[in-house]
Amino acid sequence: MASMGSLTPGRQVEGRVNKIIQVLKASVFLTSRLFFADPQWLIPNIIAPFIFTMVAFFLFQGQTSGSAFLLYLVLGSGLMGMWGTTIYASANSIGFDRWNGTMESTLAAPVPLSWIALGRVLFNTLQGVLNAVFILVIGLVWFRVGFGLVNPPAFFLASVVTFISLSSFGLLMTTLLLLSRKGGFITNSMEIPVYIATGTMFPVILLPVVYLPFAFMLAPTWGIEAIRLAALPGYVGLPTTYWEDMVVMVLETFAYLGLAFFLFKRVEAYAKRMGTLEEY
Amino acid sequence: MQVLQTSREAATQKAAISVQGLTREYVTRNFFGGVSRTTMALSGIDFQVGYGELFGLIGPNGAGKTTTIKILTTLLTPTGGDAKILGLDVRKDLYEIRRRIGIVFGGERGLYNRVSAFDNLRYFSDLYGVDPAVARKRIPELLSVVGLTDRAQEKVEKYSRGMKQRLHIAKALVHDPELIFLDEPTIGLDPGGARDIRNMVRELKAQGKTILLTTHYMFEAEELCQRIAVISKGKIVALDTPSELKNMVRDISVIELRTYGATMEYVEALRRLPNVVRVVADLDSEQQSIRVQTPLGADLLPMVAAALPAGAKMIDRTIKEPTLEDAYLRLVEE
Numbered sequence: 320m321a322s323m324g325s326l327t328p329g330r331q332v333e334g335r336v337n338k339i340i341q342v343l344k345a346s347v348f349l350t351s352r353l354f355f356a357d358p359q360w361l362i363p364n365i366i367a368p369f370i371f372t373m374v375a376f377f378l379f380q381g382q383t384s385g386s387a388f389l390l391y392l393v394l395g396s397g398l399m400g401m402w403g404t405t406i407y408a409s410a411n412s413i414g415f416d417r418w419n420g421t422m423e424s425t426l427a428a429p430v431p432l433s434w435i436a437l438g439r440v441l442f443n444t445l446q447g448v449l450n451a452v453f454i455l456v457i458g459l460v461w462f463r464v465g466f467g468l469v470n471p472p473a474f475f476l477a478s479v480v481t482f483i484s485l486s487s488f489g490l491l492m493t494t495l496l497l498l499s500r501k502g503g504f505i506t507n508s509m510e511i512p513v514y515i516a517t518g519t520m521f522p523v524i525l526l527p528v529v530y531l532p533f534a535f536m537l538a539p540t541w542g543i544e545a546i547r548l549a550a551l552p553g554y555v556g557l558p559t560t561y562w563e564d565m566v567v568m569v570l571e572t573f574a575y576l577g578l579a580f581f582l583f584k585r586v587e588a589y590a591k592r593m594g595t596l597e598e599y
Numbered sequence: 600m601q602v603l604q605t606s607r608e609a610a611t612q613k614a615a616i617s618v619q620g621l622t623r624e625y626v627t628r629n630f631f632g633g634v635s636r637t638t639m640a641l642s643g644i645d646f647q648v649g650y651g652e653l654f655g656l657i658g659p660n661g662a663g664k665t666t667t668i669k670i671l672t673t674l675l676t677p678t679g680g681d682a683k684i685l686g687l688d689v690r691k692d693l694y695e696i697r698r699r700i701g702i703v704f705g706g707e708r709g710l711y712n713r714v715s716a717f718d719n720l721r722y723f724s725d726l727y728g729v730d731p732a733v734a735r736k737r738i739p740e741l742l743s744v745v746g747l748t749d750r751a752q753e754k755v756e757k758y759s760r761g762m763k764q765r766l767h768i769a770k771a772l773v774h775d776p777e778l779i780f781l782d783e784p785t786i787g788l789d790p791g792g793a794r795d796i797r798n799m800v801r802e803l804k805a806q807g808k809t810i811l812l813t814t815h816y817m818f819e820a821e822e823l824c825q826r827i828a829v830i831s832k833g834k835i836v837a838l839d840t841p842s843e844l845k846n847m848v849r850d851i852s853v854i855e856l857r858t859y860g861a862t863m864e865y866v867e868a869l870r871r872l873p874n875v876v877r878v879v880a881d882l883d884s885e886q887q888s889i890r891v892q893t894p895l896g897a898d899l900l901p902m903v904a905a906a907l908p909a910g911a912k913m914i915d916r917t918i919k920e921p922t923l924e925d926a927y928l929r930l931v932e933e
Contacts, residue, residue: 338728345725349711349718356713420708426674428726429697435726591676594625
């Protein structure tokens with residue numbers, strides 16, 4: 320077997336990329352198998368979003384000013400579902416290994432733990448997307464919400480980038496779980512504040528000024544704005560354009576990813592020094 | 600001094616595992632971050648394992664076996680000393696070491712129970728960067744070697760303990776490692792399952808793999824290992840071949856008793872007899888098994904019989920040569 324050192328730089332990069340893809344695929348595949356092996360997946364992905372959407376619709380029934388508002392509501396509920404699934408499942412993906420006794424086996428693999436975690440977070444976020452799609456379908460079919468998007472390609476692009484930004488935020492959250500089992504408490508407690516701060520149910524501009532810096536640091540805030548601008552006619556939110564929202568979201572996503580990979584390295588080394596990696 | 604250092608370096612290069620002055624300290628901190636307790640899990644241990652050797656590491660619970668394995672498999676950072684695996688540094692060359700070693704964890708740890716054996720092996724082969732074409736051929740082969748071909752698509756949670764342990768071995772071999780760590784591989788298995796695992800270990804040895812085995816079962820260590828290190832309270836208290844370790848207790852014989860109705864009082868009475876070095880008893884079963892180590896041999900038998908309380912019965916008594924377990928007990932209790 321040729322060692323990496325004897326290959327040209329181009330082949331080395333190619334080999335590394337192939338390896339990352341192989342690990343990501345394996346991680347996504349295993350996470351999906353584990354997910355579907357447990358019938359409880361129906362609760363967060365089908366039952367909870369259904370109840371969520373029903374409550375939101377009945378709350379605002381009679382106060383709506385047309386189909387655009389309902390679509391606003393559906394998009395907000397969908398993004399809440401996406402965020403809820405991402406934060407819960409990502410925080411627990413490493414916790415699951417601790418609980419299941421597979422932490423040592425996972426750590427013993429010759430790849431950075433961040434690659435494995437990224438695969439898991441990607442699947443978990445994708446699961447959140449399915450959750451959001453389900454909410455959308457309820458809105459379209461049950462409540463007959465019109466799905467007349469202002470700019471479908473822009474909506475699609477904003478949705479994809481929001482998906483990536485949520486994944487990167489989930490990855491960042493996962494590092495907390497590596498440090499200690501108590502990290503789960505922090506990630507779980509972030510669910511509701513982030514719902515509010517990212518403006519899923521009402522425009523972020525309505526928040527008290529002191530909360531705005533926190534809201535602006537969250538990439539999904541910009542994602543939700545971009546999605547609404549691309550979907551809703553005459554939407555008034557933050558005083559930014561679609562592309563400004565997108566640029567800020569992309570920059571923040573890169574910042575999350577950079578910070579997550581840096582923290583993974585540091586936290587893994589720290590946990591190995593302290594001997595806390597397998598503690599549950 | 601120069602010569603000594605050079606010869607030590609040469610020996611290190613020849614060894615598959617080389618451990619020098621390895622230390623690991625655990626610090627427990629209180630709520631305010633101050634040090635509340637410091638535990639020395641390893642106090643400067645040294646040993647080397649040659650290529651193709653089957654080396655045993657035995658010791659009581661908390662002696663430092665697992666800490667040693669964790670450090671050697673790069674899962675834990677040592678606080679002092681050096682350890683090299685296949686000539687690579689456990690602190691610096693993590694991924695290269697991990698690529699070339701396999702780890703078999705004992706008990707229920709280390710497998711994804713909700714998916715099949717095949718999925719477990721496929722996942723780990725991908726993590727280890729095994730070429731998918733190679734994996735497609737190797738995974739069925741390994742499942743056949745460990746006798747799981749017929750159950751390969753079943754969820755692991757339906758497996759018996761022995762089947763899980765065989766799957767553990769297949770998992771450790773999925774990337775064809777040069778060196779294998781077996782951490783109590785037969786723990787909790789029935790005699791048949793444990794025998795299957797021991798046969799697999801022999802097979803691996805025959806294939807030229809270097810193996811480091813930890814076990815609580817002395818007969819297993821004696822049966823499989825070429826050399827054994829006995830670790831106690833974070834220190835290596837003996838390191839030799841099984842026969843040489845047994846020679847350390849050649850000065851004693853062992854009286855093996857099987858009794859009915861014997862209690863702890865009888866064991867204490869035996870301990871008080873003159874020239875009794877050690878008494879090890881298993882009183883949990885209906886019939887009790889008691890081993891008395893003594894330099895007197897058969898001469899002690901009348902006193903042993905006389906100490907038996909009324910109502911208790913001696914079913915059997917035999918004089919035996921000391922085993923590795925007798926040597927081990929002396930070493931860890933000293």
